[in-house]
Amino acid sequence: MPETVGTTELAGDLVIRAATAADVPAVTRLDSRITGMAKPDYWTDMFERYGKRPNRFFLIAEAEDSGVIGFIIGEVRAWEFGSPPSGWIFALGVDPTARLNKIGSRLFEAMCGCLAESGVDTVRTMLARDDELNMAFFRSQGMMGGPFIQLEMSLDGFAGRQG
Amino acid sequence: MRLQQATRCALFAVLELAQDPDRQISAPDIAEKYGISANHLAKVLRDLVRAGLVESMRGAGGGYRFSGNAKRVTLYEVVHMFEDIGSKPGGRPEGGDRSDIGRALGQVTNEIDETAVSTLKSITLATLLKLIQRNAAGKTGPQSKNESVIA
Numbered sequence: 001m002p003e004t005v006g007t008t009e010l011a012g013d014l015v016i017r018a019a020t021a022a023d024v025p026a027v028t029r030l031d032s033r034i035t036g037m038a039k040p041d042y043w044t045d046m047f048e049r050y051g052k053r054p055n056r057f058f059l060i061a062e063a064e065d066s067g068v069i070g071f072i073i074g075e076v077r078a079w080e081f082g083s084p085p086s087g088w089i090f091a092l093g094v095d096p097t098a099r100l101n102k103i104g105s106r107l108f109e110a111m112c113g114c115l116a117e118s119g120v121d122t123v124r125t126m127l128a129r130d131d132e133l134n135m136a137f138f139r140s141q142g143m144m145g146g147p148f149i150q151l152e153m154s155l156d157g158f159a160g161r162q163g
Numbered sequence: 164m165r166l167q168q169a170t171r172c173a174l175f176a177v178l179e180l181a182q183d184p185d186r187q188i189s190a191p192d193i194a195e196k197y198g199i200s201a202n203h204l205a206k207v208l209r210d211l212v213r214a215g216l217v218e219s220m221r222g223a224g225g226g227y228r229f230s231g232n233a234k235r236v237t238l239y240e241v242v243h244m245f246e247d248i249g250s251k252p253g254g255r256p257e258g259g260d261r262s263d264i265g266r267a268l269g270q271v272t273n274e275i276d277e278t279a280v281s282t283l284k285s286i287t288l289a290t291l292l293k294l295i296q297r298n299a300a301g302k303t304g305p306q307s308k309n310e311s312v313i314a
Contacts, residue, residue: 129277135285136237142297145282 012064014103016110019051019058019071026068027060027093034093046091050075057114061094061103069095072107076118083148087115087123092134108141126150164279170245172199172207177241178295180217180229181288187226210244231288238291239283249280 019027024047025040032038050073051058061070072092078085089111094103115123124146127135166174175197180188190208194201208227211217216231242248259265 129281132284135281136287136290139285140287140290140293142293 014064014069014101014106015062016106017060017062019047019060021047021051023047023060023068023071027071030068030071030095031093034096046073055118057111059107059110059114061107063098066095066098069098070103070107072104072111074111074115074123076115076120081148085120087112087118087120089123089125092137104137105141108138122146124148166242167246168199168203169207170242172197172204173211173241173245174238175199176204176208176227177211177216177229177231177236178288178291180227181231181233182292182295184229184233187220187224187228189226192226207245214244216241233288233292236288237284238286238288239280241288242283248283249276 024043027047028038028040028043031043047058050056055076057075058073059071060068063069070093072089074087074089076085077083077088089108092104092107094107112123123143125138125143127138129135176193179193179196180186190205191201193199194204208217208219212219212227216229216236217227218230220226220228239248260269
């Protein structure tokens with residue numbers, strides 16, 4: 001397993017709440033620290049698409065003493081290749097210095113609560129096969145391999161073929 | 164996927180011991196509980212001791228005790244001690260490997276291997292112990308607290 005970066009015990013309370021537009025800069029900074037790439041336009045667009053609509057959830061973990069230290073995004077998707085409506089989680093980030101404080105678990109549980117209240121009984125996610133940190137996290141929450149398999153191929157040579 | 168006997172012995176022993184790291188259990192007791200060969204288990208336990216996953220306690224009431232970190236040790240680390248899983252084909256190629264059919268078959272078998280390795284690497288002993296508890300409780304999913312979200 002990859003090493004977690006380290007942990008600083010949280011001094012104050014942790015609140016899980018819905019994101020607001022004012023959180024976008026903090027989420028952008030946090031994601032940039034985690035991924036090494038700043039994507040302000042992407043996060044602004046994510047908030048527009050997932051922070052304001054029904055059955056879409058953009059949640060924030062905010063610590064009393066250190067502000068935004070985590071986020072999770074999910075939505076209800078339906079009938080993709082016959083799949084009944086189910087919850088999808090497709091983004092999760094926790095401040096590397098604040099890991100091991102169950103912030104990811106709190107975000108995940110809150111997301112599952114939101115999805116369950118939307119009427120679905122299954123939650124899914126998709127990860128890179130070598131993303132051991134996130135894979136181990138979702139496994140630790142109880143997620144198992146599901147009945148769908150991700151497939152892909154290169155589109156080299158397809159551009160300009162249609163018509 | 165069928166694990167080799169030594170691997171199964173190791174997983175049974177490690178997980179049995181990791182359920183309660185303070186408890187000491189003898190090799191014969193573990194062997195009896197899981198219906199596995201005591202001789203085979205003794206050899207496997209020696210390997211697990213060398214790897215630092217369990218420790219041998221001497222004297223009356225002695226036995227074995229878990230000494231690893233259940234939140235860090237994955238199933239892959241235990242399995243990989245006893246069988247060559249997911250390693251890229253190396254050394255001398257087998258007959259047909261370099262043919263068109265052999266290469267295409269290799270792509271498929273590599274995909275299977277990579278998925279197996281990824282699965283084993285993502286499951287820690289602690290996660291598997293939680294799965295055991297959930298199965299015992301008759302639940303299949305995570306125990307969500309349905310935490311309310313402050314809007």
